[in-house]
Amino acid sequence: MDFTTTTNLARNGKKEFDHGMKVVLYNNQDIGLIVGKDFYDAMRDSWLIEQLREEMREAKDPTTINLLKKDATNDRTNSLWLDDFRKKYAL
Numbered sequence: 001m002d003f004t005t006t007t008n009l010a011r012n013g014k015k016e017f018d019h020g021m022k023v024v025l026y027n028n029q030d031i032g033l034i035v036g037k038d039f040y041d042a043m044r045d046s047w048l049i050e051q052l053r054e055e056m057r058e059a060k061d062p063t064t065i066n067l068l069k070k071d072a073t074n075d076r077t078n079s080l081w082l083d084d085f086r087k088k089y090a091l
Contacts, residue, residue: 002021002023003022003023003024003025003067004016004022004023004024004025005026005032006024006026006031009024009034012035017034018036018037018038020036020038020039021033021034021035021036021039022036
């Protein structure tokens with residue numbers, strides 16, 4: 001994985017976007033990821049971009065966030081076994 005800095009982006013923006021992927025560093029911490037056009041085209045053609053957008057929407061969904069918090073604390077109060085779920089929703 002290649003690395004770049006926010007300073008390099010400001011000075012040589014076009015060159016930094018040429019190809020591949022680069023992690024953007026600021027104060028020795030990773031703050032972002034640059035994806036080159038060739039890599040982006042391949043992801044777009046494979047529908048990976050749409051899948052990533054959907055995952056980001058789900059990650060910000062309040063219901064999903066609450067479920068993950070409950071799961072992290074082993075709170076299974078409203079959980080159903082798979083067989084019970086299938087019966088309840090006739091699947």
